[in-house]
Amino acid sequence: MDRGPPRPAGGGGGRGVTPPPEPPEGPEGPEFSLADVAREGLIERPGADPAPHDGTGRVDLTFTVHSLAPDGTAAPPTQRGVRVPPGVTVFDAASWNGIAIDSTCGGHGTCHKCRIQVTTATEVAVTRHDVRTFTSAQLAEGWRLGCLVHATRDLAVEVPPLTTRPKAATVGIGRQVILRPALQKRYVELAEATLADQRTDLVRLTDAIDDLELTADLHVLRRLSTVLREADFKVTAVVIDEALIDVEPGDTTAARYAIAFDLGTTTVVGTLLDVGTGTPMAVASMLNAQQPFGGDVITRISATMMDKDALGRLQQAAASTLSALAGEVCREAGVDPTQVYEVAIAGNATMTALALGIDPEPLGVAPFVMSAAQPPSVLAAEIGLTLHPRARAFFFPALGAYVGGDIVAGMLATGMDRDKRTRLFIDVGTNCEIVLSDGEKILSTAAPAGPAFEGGAIRCGMRAADGAIEVIKVDPHAQDGDPAVTLGVIGDVEPKGLCGSGLVDAVAELVRVGLLDPSGRLVPDEDAKDIAPALADRLTKIGEERVFVLHRPTPDADPAECVYLSQRDVRELQFAKAAISTGWSLLLEELGLEHGDVQQVLLAGSFGSYLSPASAVRIGLVPQLPVLRIVAAGNVAGEGAKMALLSVRERAGALALLEEVTYVELSDRPDFNDAFVDQLSFRH
């Protein structure tokens, strides 16, 4: 692939930047035929590439963006370089990177508005839509419809000033998303039928919305003629993608709502969005009502294998959780639930299967197979949500049984496929998902970390709730009443236990001061006195097991009444972190990279976002890197779900990830066990 710098605008075969041409009116516009185009050696090949690419690597697009000053004169153009997977359209590449190009049809080649000029001296295909839009001279100058140019090599592109100003929203990790939601509303005032104009009601409506190719199902047809006549032919069409889902009397275009769900195994978060402005109207979260069936996906899958009714009850529990959140955000924002027309749901493969009522058993047993990577579009009502009766539910696709839709959403929110840097994405949890991109290739894998990070199998473990110790600092030589142990406690209350980030801090601090040796063993009491005189008295025993006391409720409390870290807790964490670091180590190895090559580590998920980067480095949970390179990414699954609601192109980007990302199955690798043993140690 040609990776040379794009030819600067104005160079290359005399293709100077000319003002954007006026699009010809109607289909009778073009003054020349396809035969003329053929004579000029331009080939029409919508969707095809002159040199088919293998789905790997990236192409560089250099956009020169023109705009008008407030007084209507040309402002100095700005230049932006972007890097996208080959085959992406110029329109999508711009859109994904916050560069606005005129469009009303959303890249379907029908509105003929996304006019751009390719100034690279390379032949770019002419489609029949281009022929209808541009003159022969304009085509020769490189003018094309941006949504039909597939970037298969580096290109320089001129973007004319916008004729309409699209709205944009910033979501995810600084992602600027141009609003083009799947949900659209169009208010139309139609002429009434006459004997001379007997168009069907549907055609009368769709003729007025001719930039979309609308389809109507039976339910909307059953209402259509009545609503049109009762509303005096002044109605609002409610459209998702190109499906007409309802016709509402009068102008209801202001009410365009959707809900983004992060459907976690533990916690579920819902965000009500006004997709017309990108504004989040309300957010709510609650525990997943599936909890009684088990804390993690494996126990829930097991439940369905033990009891044939469990699948139905798990599905019902997912539905009731999503319903409760939907009700809560609508109430909070004062929005009528029937004005919510779409939901997007980012969940792991098991949560997705359970919400849809698909038997998850094959996800839970080798060889870990999904029914389908991309769940079909369903009605929100089919998953138990009472919103608009024809509201749609979009589920994110999954890369594998253990790299699910939540991770795909997270990759979308973090732009994992649209960044030149070498970046490592780690969603820390019972099942830990890892994605590594070197700017060319993207690998993913899943590591079975076990429940330690969720507080499971840890003596004093608890979830990150009030009373949980989440931050720990120790001073081995504290004197004069200075605290030897400083605790950060959620809710600033009496400590009740240790959550995942506290566990990592505790182990990291004890490793740092030497009370835990590299093998993960608490040092003998006699050594502790030398190493950390201010902390030595906290080393004690409960039964036969050695523990380190983090908090004593009263000075003379029995150790068993204290919050402590036990030797077994350390082992739990040690195994968990070894599983994870084995995962990313093998991915680094696959791409021939060293720790230091990683330019950014994104810690995702509700646990990762609270983790101390330094502690993560200290215990080897992440590569040995300067802590500034370790970034908490927040609820990236929820952010990805919002992006999917705000932009059909972002949603298409999520689907494209299925092709771009290579899934590496760790359990199939002969070198896994050796690597795992290497990673058990706390010394790197």
Place this chain on the structure above:
Amino acid sequence: MDRGPPRPAGGGGGRGVTPPPEPPEGPEGPEFSLADVAREGLIERPGADPAPHDGTGRVDLTFTVHSLAPDGTAAPPTQRGVRVPPGVTVFDAASWNGIAIDSTCGGHGTCHKCRIQVTTATEVAVTRHDVRTFTSAQLAEGWRLGCLVHATRDLAVEVPPLTTRPKAATVGIGRQVILRPALQKRYVELAEATLADQRTDLVRLTDAIDDLELTADLHVLRRLSTVLREADFKVTAVVIDEALIDVEPGDTTAARYAIAFDLGTTTVVGTLLDVGTGTPMAVASMLNAQQPFGGDVITRISATMMDKDALGRLQQAAASTLSALAGEVCREAGVDPTQVYEVAIAGNATMTALALGIDPEPLGVAPFVMSAAQPPSVLAAEIGLTLHPRARAFFFPALGAYVGGDIVAGMLATGMDRDKRTRLFIDVGTNCEIVLSDGEKILSTAAPAGPAFEGGAIRCGMRAADGAIEVIKVDPHAQDGDPAVTLGVIGDVEPKGLCGSGLVDAVAELVRVGLLDPSGRLVPDEDAKDIAPALADRLTKIGEERVFVLHRPTPDADPAECVYLSQRDVRELQFAKAAISTGWSLLLEELGLEHGDVQQVLLAGSFGSYLSPASAVRIGLVPQLPVLRIVAAGNVAGEGAKMALLSVRERAGALALLEEVTYVELSDRPDFNDAFVDQLSFRH
């Protein structure tokens, strides 16, 4: 458009007939690029035409069909000329005319099997699928994939011998339909998943059926993993179009059933078909259970306007009628209803709306507007049918509120759009639909004939059931005990009344012998004795109204106890026939044709098929033509429904009719009343 004769095979630029090339294996096959194609001046433009046509007229295709003798040597080729609307693919044109070309994908460009050679010296577009299938030399010789060549001008086409023998069925008016039903079953034996092959269950299945681009909905995904594993990965995929609707354990390919419904206002007919062989397995008919709401569409529409619950009850009545017929044909053929996967329904616009639960009110009041011309594809369950739970229902599209899906089906069955002759199609009934084609243009209209033909508003009128007089011959000079009136009675029982064909015969015979004058008046008694001595005593009075007695139960029966034709009955028929003949007269006028130009009149519908052609000519119901040109077409709506089930291409042909046929609204014409008055007379 070039309408010259197609260049004979072997002529034209040295493009001799060569044996069909072997298709290259896999995507790495082509040894040359699209750039090479561009150099040769061939443009790829799938779906586009070099000279866009206006949807009118026809193109001539000459097929030279090669075949192999039983010993494997080449048999002498046969030649067939066909005439199709411009833009139709060569594959469809062949298929519609019973010429078989290899294909497994059904014209989607994916199986790469429908290889044909265009021998006309005209440039035919090369698509990227052609590039993958043929060598550069073969492309230069005119080899193309037939499903991607759109015939926009006259072409000569060589068809290589079939490598597989498709099945065909004869339906409609001698229509040979090549079986390619929307319903397909595919038996596959899949490899079980392993850690090295973690393809999703859906991909594992669709990879094995790679000539179709299958989509799966939630319902099939819910079953998929369980069925695959329980059936040891040996399953049958049930596909409609490209939708995977079910996965059945084991090999169930032998059970492929569908039901064709003619959903008439009066009578509903269901035919169970084995779509794998085209064999009708059972036929049943019954009265439409909507009868209590009124005998014709207007009274049923009125019912919905009077009573807001009536629509639901009419929908329920349609559902119960269709269900009862489905049950009956399945029982008769010993077929499990869950093995019926599709139904096709041909009904007029009102019957279609009522079956779908769509408010028919706008159909019943000016300006007579439909909700949609093409009803959406729905589940059979949504219209109350208990067949396979995901069975689909296809409704025929309508041309207008009064030229409905039954007429579109009838046009399909009679090949109205694929015949060079000037043909007139008349479906006689309360609402009479008329279609006129001169081989180039097709016009349609509807004439409000009133209930006379159904026996309504006729003193002794009755439906065509046992006891109805359906044939009448009179001999005005009968002597020596020869009958003066000969009656054909349905069921050969005592006559009880007069059905539509009997009514037409009665009037026609009385016109013929002169007892009815051209204005439609029964001649005075004194004239009758001279004109028809053997019949004069049958002219009498009931009250003040003159009648002609057809049948006396006893020699001295009172006239009121007899079966008779009254003066008012004659007026009813006169108005009905005037409405109809005004319709076709105005259509003939539109195309600049005279009566004698009509080469065939097709009398369709349950009434039309029983009508005496001579009587129809005599009373002026049809143009003045030799009776051999008047053909009873039978239940063409039902035949069209069968064709739609047996061939996706025929179904596409039905949809294409919406574009090809021009609907003429009579009630909007200023010349209608003049024409109507002209047509009232019985003398032409």
